[in-house]
Amino acid sequence: xxxxxxxxxxxxxxxxxxxxxxxxxxxxxxxxxxxxxxxxxxxxxxxxxxxxxxxxxxxxxxxxxxxxxxxxxxxxxxxxxxxxxxxxxxxxxxxxxxxxxxxxxxxxxxxxxxxxxxxxxxxxxxxxxxxxxxxxxxxxxxxxxxxxxxxxxxxxxxxxxxxxxxxxxxxxxxxxxxxxxxxxxxxxxxxxxxxxxxxxxxxxxxxxxxxxxxxxxxxxxxxxxxxxxxxxxxxxxxxxxxxxxxxxxxxxxxxxxxxxxxxxxxxxxxxxxxxxxxxxxxxxxxxxxxxxxxxxxxxxxxxxxxxxxxxxxxxxxx
Amino acid sequence: xxxxxxxxxxxxxxxxxxxxxxxxxxxxxxxxxxxxxxxxxxxxxxxxxxxxxxxxxxxxxxxxxxxxxxxxxxxxxxxxxxxxxxxxxxxxxxxxxxxxxxxxxxxxxxxxxxxxxxxxxxxxxxxxxxxxxxxxxxxxxxxxxxxxxxxxxxxxxxxxxxxxxxxxxxxxxxxxxxxxxxxxxxxxxxxxxxxxxxxxxxxxxxxxxxxxxxxxxxxxxxxxxxxxxxxxxxxxxxxxxxxxxxxxxxxxxxxxxxxxxxxxxxxxxxxxxxxxxxxxxxxxxxxxxxxxxxxxxxxx
Numbered sequence: 287x288x289x290x291x292x293x294x295x296x297x298x299x300x301x302x303x304x305x306x307x308x309x310x311x312x313x314x315x316x317x318x319x320x321x322x323x324x325x326x327x328x329x330x331x332x333x334x335x336x337x338x339x340x341x342x343x344x345x346x347x348x349x350x351x352x353x354x355x356x357x358x359x360x361x362x363x364x365x366x367x368x369x370x371x372x373x374x375x376x377x378x379x380x381x382x383x384x385x386x387x388x389x390x391x392x393x394x395x396x397x398x399x400x401x402x403x404x405x406x407x408x409x410x411x412x413x414x415x416x417x418x419x420x421x422x423x424x425x426x427x428x429x430x431x432x433x434x435x436x437x438x439x440x441x442x443x444x445x446x447x448x449x450x451x452x453x454x455x456x457x458x459x460x461x462x463x464x465x466x467x468x469x470x471x472x473x474x475x476x477x478x479x480x481x482x483x484x485x486x487x488x489x490x491x492x493x494x495x496x497x498x499x500x501x502x503x504x505x506x507x508x509x510x511x512x513x514x515x516x517x518x519x520x521x522x523x524x525x526x527x528x529x530x531x532x533x534x535x536x537x538x539x540x541x542x543x544x545x546x547x548x549x550x551x552x553x554x555x556x557x558x559x560x561x562x563x564x565x566x567x568x569x570x571x572x573x574x575x576x577x578x579x580x581x582x583x584x585x586x587x588x589x590x591x592x593x594x595x596x597x598x599x600x601x602x603x604x
Numbered sequence: 605x606x607x608x609x610x611x612x613x614x615x616x617x618x619x620x621x622x623x624x625x626x627x628x629x630x631x632x633x634x635x636x637x638x639x640x641x642x643x644x645x646x647x648x649x650x651x652x653x654x655x656x657x658x659x660x661x662x663x664x665x666x667x668x669x670x671x672x673x674x675x676x677x678x679x680x681x682x683x684x685x686x687x688x689x690x691x692x693x694x695x696x697x698x699x700x701x702x703x704x705x706x707x708x709x710x711x712x713x714x715x716x717x718x719x720x721x722x723x724x725x726x727x728x729x730x731x732x733x734x735x736x737x738x739x740x741x742x743x744x745x746x747x748x749x750x751x752x753x754x755x756x757x758x759x760x761x762x763x764x765x766x767x768x769x770x771x772x773x774x775x776x777x778x779x780x781x782x783x784x785x786x787x788x789x790x791x792x793x794x795x796x797x798x799x800x801x802x803x804x805x806x807x808x809x810x811x812x813x814x815x816x817x818x819x820x821x822x823x824x825x826x827x828x829x830x831x832x833x834x835x836x837x838x839x840x841x842x843x844x845x846x847x848x849x850x851x852x853x854x855x856x857x858x859x860x861x862x863x864x865x866x867x868x869x870x871x872x873x874x875x876x877x878x879x880x881x882x883x884x885x886x887x888x889x890x891x892x893x894x895x896x897x898x899x900x901x902x903x904x
Contacts, residue, residue, distance in 0.1 A: 299743070306744035382642070429834060429885035433843045434878035437862045445869055452867070522694060537749035544751065547846065549863065559752065563846060566759035575756060579748045586747075 289594060298589045307579045308360065311572050312353050327369070365576070366569035370562070373579075375573035379560060383577070387556035388460055389546065390539045393474050394532070397481025402528070404482070405489020406516055412494065420486070427483030432542050436476040436549040443472060449492040454552035477542050481535075488531050492524040526597050533589025537582045635898045642894020648887035652880070656702030665696025668851070679872050682834050689861060697858060698876055704854035706884070708768050708838050713831030715773030717823055720780030725815050727781070728788030729807070739785065750775045751840055758846035765848055767842070772834050774858040780826045787819045822897035828892035832885045839881050854879050 340346050365375035380604040408417045444452040454473045456468035505515050547556035562570035673690030677685045685694035727738035757771050797814055839856030841847045847857045858877040865873040
């Protein structure tokens with residue numbers, strides 16, 4: 287019952303937040319000089335064209351009415367139309383989003399496979415020289431912009447060593463992209479480095495927290511070796527906080543893919559957004575902002591819910 | 605440690621049995637100086653500001669006239685870090701760009717902290733449905749990733765230093781507002797606040813004289829991290845070509861043509877701005893860590 291009430295409250299909060307986000311996006315559309323008419327007709331439209339368009343589309347109606355109409359269209363999956371690419375925004379996003387997800391999932395998987403063992407190892411070797419070196423490295427990596435990492439990797443691995451191609455795989459389908467794995471190496475590495483820096487830090491802290499728990503002392507008293515305690519007990523308990531962090535990490539993942547896709551010309555949502563910003567193509571920009579925001583809200587909601595399900599302590603304290 | 609407590613201990617002098625009166629301020633200073641990495645960070649920040657703002661007085665370069673005949677030259681005695689794609693001296697460009705990066709980062713970080721402090725203290729102190737609404741607004745703000753919204757706004761208004769400070773400041777206040785709200789909630793039930801309310805102290809007086817000053821340490825620590833984040837955010841926006849417009853530039857903007865420079869092997873156009881960003885962001889983060897230890901507060 288407690289759990290059910292917590293879930294209901296958390297879902298309710300998320301719905302309110304998504305609702306507020308739609309208001310912000312709607313407000314941004316009306317902040318444009320000339321309003322949404324300017325957004326749709328483009329920067330070069332004359333004031334007369336804008337006035338005529340407003341009358342035709344009912345844009346001179348009260349804002350509240352317009353907002354409700356906008357909300358109604360959103361609920362039907364209508365995100366507006368890109369007049370630069372001449373296609374519905376929803377279709378454009380549906381086409382690009384899976385490719386961005388592929389890149390993000392690959393980078394997160396590679397990143398975590400390195401970050402988690404690294405964090406545990408650092409906790410095991412805590413306050414020894416190797417721990418200090420790795421901690422300083424992640425401190426520096428945290429301050430390094432993704433685009434700088436990408437540029438350095440491009441110089442080293444495409445110009446000096448020519449091991450990998452400088453462009454990400456192109457193609458219309460996921461299968462096309464996966465058929466050229468060599469071209470995926472640099473984009474995935476670039477995105478993964480940030481994840482390694484951040485999550486090795488979380489894992490180290492989380493492991494250290496767990497090492498001071500009673501069950502660790504009990505296991506040690508029963509003669510379990512430190513290696514076994516780490517692998518069998520501490521690792522599984524640390525995963526709780528790591529899963530939660532992954533949920534909160536979604537907006538950073540999208541921001542990273544924006545830069546990585548721009549850098550390696552990878553045909554995902556980040557590149558779509560960047561091209562729209564250059565145009566500027568406001569229906570696409572605001573559609574992407576809305577989708578990414580909803581993904582962020584769902585991510586942190588899932589993070590909280592997962593925690594409730596896998597950690598009974600959270601359930602009882604809430 | 606709060607301002608009020610510091611005042612008390614300074615006026616009261618040393619407790620009996622102590623040899624010399626040591627003020628808390630001295631103690632905190634010593635604690636900061638003991639954190640060597642934080643001290644190094646502070647030195648790096650001072651050097652970075654000196655480089656950007658005093659450097660042009662010593663190393664004078666022409667950052668106004670394009671000189672295509674001297675484009676993309678490798679480092680030499682004339683141009684210590686070479687020249688860029690339109691013939692500007694790269695070292696001089698680093699100084700000009702540093703002025704913009706540091707100014708925007710510093711101002712936006714401070715602005716964000718001020719807005720966050722006001723919002724968080726009002727929400728936490730008022731409580732009830734006002735608090736609920738104010739914090740849901742913060743939630744929805746956090747749900748919209750700052751980089752994306754910043755690019756949208758840059759597409760609407762042509763960005764310059766002032767608009768970027770205002771926009772980043774108005775986006776980045778969300779996290780400090782949560783921190784300050786949490787502290788306000790604990791502070792407002794403290795005895796001295798209740799006493800002040802009991803003897804007729806107004807709400808404004810309580811918030812401005814007692815709540816906000818007691819969150820100062822949290823705010824200072826957070827502001828330092830905010831500055832680091834703002835410098836990074838500006839770098840991202842400028843790298844993506846939506847930052848301050850030419851002929852002005854900043855360290856991120858100097859890398860916006862980095863891809864073609866990378867293909868041509870012009871390393872001197874890529875390494876210096878990138879390293880400068882990393883150094884300064886690391887330095888501010890290190891200072892933040894040092895201040896957090898010094899004030900003994902929970903930062904991020």
